[in-house]
Amino acid sequence: MNLTEKPWIWAWLGTVSIWLVIASISGLSAGTEVLTAAASFGTFFVLVAIGQMFVVTLGPGNVDLSIPACMTLASTVAMKVMNGSEAMLIPGFLIVVAIGLTIGAFNFALIILLRIPPIIATLSSSFLYLSTAIWYNRGLRVKPPEALAEFATGKIGVVPLLAIAVLILTVLMHFVLHRTYFGRSILAVGQNAKAAHLAGIPVERTRFLTYVMCAVLAAICGYFLAGFSGGAALNMGEEYLLMSIAVVVIGGTSVAGGFANLPGLWGAALFMFLLVTMLNTLGLSAGYRLILTGAIIVAVIAISGKKR
Amino acid sequence: MSRYLTANTMRTLLPALSLAAILAAIFYLQPRTMSYFGLNLLLNLAVPIALATIAQMFILCVNDLDLSLGAFVSLTACITATWLYDTPVLGVLALAGCVLAYAALGALIHLRNLPSIVVTLGMSFVWVGIAVLILPTPGGKAPEWIRALMTLKPALIPFPIIAVVVIAIVVHFGLMKSAAGVVLRGAGGNPLSVERAGWSLLKVKVTMYAISGFFGVLSGMALVGLTTSADANIAERYTLLSIAGAILGGSEFVGGRVSPIGAVIGAVTLLLTGSFLSFLRLNPDWQIGAQGAILILVLAMRMLINRSDKRS
Numbered sequence: 244m245n246l247t248e249k250p251w252i253w254a255w256l257g258t259v260s261i262w263l264v265i266a267s268i269s270g271l272s273a274g275t276e277v278l279t280a281a282a283s284f285g286t287f288f289v290l291v292a293i294g295q296m297f298v299v300t301l302g303p304g305n306v307d308l309s310i311p312a313c314m315t316l317a318s319t320v321a322m323k324v325m326n327g328s329e330a331m332l333i334p335g336f337l338i339v340v341a342i343g344l345t346i347g348a349f350n351f352a353l354i355i356l357l358r359i360p361p362i363i364a365t366l367s368s369s370f371l372y373l374s375t376a377i378w379y380n381r382g383l384r385v386k387p388p389e390a391l392a393e394f395a396t397g398k399i400g401v402v403p404l405l406a407i408a409v410l411i412l413t414v415l416m417h418f419v420l421h422r423t424y425f426g427r428s429i430l431a432v433g434q435n436a437k438a439a440h441l442a443g444i445p446v447e448r449t450r451f452l453t454y455v456m457c458a459v460l461a462a463i464c465g466y467f468l469a470g471f472s473g474g475a476a477l478n479m480g481e482e483y484l485l486m487s488i489a490v491v492v493i494g495g496t497s498v499a500g501g502f503a504n505l506p507g508l509w510g511a512a513l514f515m516f517l518l519v520t521m522l523n524t525l526g527l528s529a530g531y532r533l534i535l536t537g538a539i540i541v542a543v544i545a546i547s548g549k550k551r
Numbered sequence: 552m553s554r555y556l557t558a559n560t561m562r563t564l565l566p567a568l569s570l571a572a573i574l575a576a577i578f579y580l581q582p583r584t585m586s587y588f589g590l591n592l593l594l595n596l597a598v599p600i601a602l603a604t605i606a607q608m609f610i611l612c613v614n615d616l617d618l619s620l621g622a623f624v625s626l627t628a629c630i631t632a633t634w635l636y637d638t639p640v641l642g643v644l645a646l647a648g649c650v651l652a653y654a655a656l657g658a659l660i661h662l663r664n665l666p667s668i669v670v671t672l673g674m675s676f677v678w679v680g681i682a683v684l685i686l687p688t689p690g691g692k693a694p695e696w697i698r699a700l701m702t703l704k705p706a707l708i709p710f711p712i713i714a715v716v717v718i719a720i721v722v723h724f725g726l727m728k729s730a731a732g733v734v735l736r737g738a739g740g741n742p743l744s745v746e747r748a749g750w751s752l753l754k755v756k757v758t759m760y761a762i763s764g765f766f767g768v769l770s771g772m773a774l775v776g777l778t779t780s781a782d783a784n785i786a787e788r789y790t791l792l793s794i795a796g797a798i799l800g801g802s803e804f805v806g807g808r809v810s811p812i813g814a815v816i817g818a819v820t821l822l823l824t825g826s827f828l829s830f831l832r833l834n835p836d837w838q839i840g841a842q843g844a845i846l847i848l849v850l851a852m853r854m855l856i857n858r859s860d861k862r863s
Contacts, residue, residue: 498665
């Protein structure tokens, strides 16, 4: 198969060209450092984008807008429960997973019981999650246990530990998407839900599992992000709303559903981070940086739009 | 169910009943609000929020969602408080440019078949970026005539009430009762049949986005008239408020089923929810959560109405 026909190729081409610009401005050693940073931050984008990608693949209208609120709530509760104690690392993680499961199930219950579009359901519920997080901790920042911070910021050589872990997860999810019954059900539902139903695929169960998986991944992302950035903060999920969706779309996953790919997520996540870094390197003021970030995202999406 | 109390009338009445309920609760908790002055204070911000909700409703009508509206209203507020005050001609041109930009977005989204959520999320960065360039620190001044208009004190009925009623009626007749409005809404309900009937879907989308941009501009201007100054994030909350308000007011998100009167009522209801919760002395932590809960509650009631509709 021709390489230019791969949906993920554009994200990677963009990443490489932006990195070349950065490296040519600030030199090779700075270029390597930037790449390490991109891997560190990109890891978190990929983690939420995997869940979002599976949701988007379910078909038009399917998108999870509660990801930022889910991250915030899960990490806030976990950090407060652990209270910096390393003995609580595992219970803290289990709490995070439990919160993810609950949120995913609640989101799906709203979608099914109220028969409302997922966008509206997850938007409404995200208000509840955010309020719960505010109420639970009054916006105080609790430090993560030492070991969690060390793991989240740890590196082997220049490669972040967490990036390796998420890379393994990506490979695993690639397998899940293309080789398992569950993954193929998601693709089938996204391509034609009615046909999938007639073919005997449990459509609602597939959707349920997908929303739950998305919320669990978001919760886990919040857990490690809190470890990475020295605690849970109320606005920690803010940029992840745009990022989770943009990374999925730029990565070459079809917005109309039914077609997904995982390599594109990494390409797009690195691209997004490097883009912001490049604009910083160019020494632009905040206003121009924001304008260019937005304009480039829209341009990339517009260019890749019709090809699908 | 009686012939007159059909599911459709129930659906239309639901937003009004929610508003009446919350208003009654506020009057009960704080009887002093039941006066000209009290209502004026209570509904102070109703006009810009109602205008933003109408703007969002036009986007919802063509099955899209605008996640940049808050940033856009902030931008138009910044332009109003700076250029429109200092050099009115430049200000008017800039605001017209904002409307054109929205029309262009509509064309882009239609021609490239793009998801509106992603495009508008990306554009929100652009709007905030321009706003930061125009007004790096909070400031600016409201043009006299806008200030004068927004602080009108008509006899008997407070200005915000008159203003939102006028907005609701104008949009209602424009979109729900006119021939052009039927085509515009039809494009959300069944794009294919509208196209087969010979209408250009591109024109419909561009028109709807342009109208939405126009109301966004009005919202920013009205906001500055009340606050007398602006900053780059002044209307950040309007994105979610406008979506919630439009949904609360009976917009269905798919199928071009919208209601301008409902949208205005929904916006006012959400605004009053804030005051209601503070009169209740409810922990302010739950403010956002309560808005979400109200949204879910109204959606649940609407689902029950729809279900009884199907059964009968």
